[in-house]
Amino acid sequence: MTIKIAIAGARGRMGTAAVQAINEASDMELVAILDYKYEGMYLHGSDVTDTPGGVPIYETLESLTADTLPDVLLELTNPDAVYKNMHDALTYGIRPVVGTSGLSLKSISQLAELADEKRIGGIIAPNFSIGAVLMMKFSAMAARYLNDVEIIEMHHDQKIDAPSGTAMKTAEMIMDVREPHCQGHPGEKETEEGARGADIDGMKIHSVRLPGFLAHQQVLLGAPGEMLTIRHDSFDRKCFMPGVLLAIREVMKKESLIYGLENIIE
Template structure:
């Protein structure tokens, strides 16, 4: 069986890598691109792709589904568009694989109920890198024994959301095994607002945004006379592609929404 794939966000750095990956992947066919701008008739019209990439570009999702009938939509767009793309995909019986973060808790509940009602798979992955998934799993295990935790996540300076989906997901996973507790001196005072970062159940999350970075995170656990650091680095976007292809194949066998690859790996 050949899996028919559509991609939203093909002009972004992750999207470009995903286009090349799906086109070259045996058992997959890239049938359409969803783009909010009319940038050309096919990918071949764009300078960033080879001339033989004749995949059609659509600005209207309904037309895309009717004419190309994809099995899976891979969304690599931005937090402003991803919720609507995910919902529309499920409504039109296309299984979403989402690599964009920025969902609210209410949106996730709604999408989970929609996927369950239609018995359709949907994967929302704050991070597609297998090493990052293992980092989060190891961090959850370490928090059972070292509950004083701080997270430092570092990304490129064009990232829109802070903290990152990976940073927030890590904190949520740690919270599953850690009782909420304040950290630092009970009377500490920020001399500059935000100096201690965002707070999640007493944990602090710090977001770094600099050119030259891709996606990096370290989770620091402090104990008496010791420090444990669990770190993952993605040096290029190729590191995410094995997770993308895994999700495209896996989502076809699912009947509900899964948030985080740690739940299926």
């Protein structure tokens, strides 16, 4: 069976890589693009023109669905658009696969309820990199024994949200196995606000935004006399594509919303 896919965010750097990966997959077909502009035009590779024969572009999911009936919406836009796009996809019977970060746990819970009601699968992946997912899983394993933890995530300077979805997902996975407690000196004081980073259940998360980075994270786990560092680096968006294709194939088998690629990787 060929999986029919629509992409929201196809003109971005992640979207461009996804278009190429899907076009090269023998079991997938890119049938439509959801965009905030260029209604009625066509995507040819990375170019938008009015020449027929490319992938048609739509400004609403309603018109896109009526014309193309995709199985999956790959959502790669921004935090402001992701909730509506996911909600609309589930409403129209389209399985969302989401790589956009910025969804709150409350929003995820609401979308999970809608997916259960519709009996439609969906996957939210804070990070599509298999290596990054393994980094998160290894960090949660280690935190059972070394439960003083700090996370440093480093991204390019055009990333809007902080902390990153990967850092938050890592912290949530560690929270499942770590007894909540405040780290550091009990009388610790910040002489400059924010110097110690965000506080998540007593853990600290630090966000770095600089040109030259893509996506990087290290998890520091400390204990008396030792420290374990678990680090992952993404140097090219190609590293996300195996996870994207895996999520698309897996979502076709599901009838509920899955939060985190670690739940479909053994």
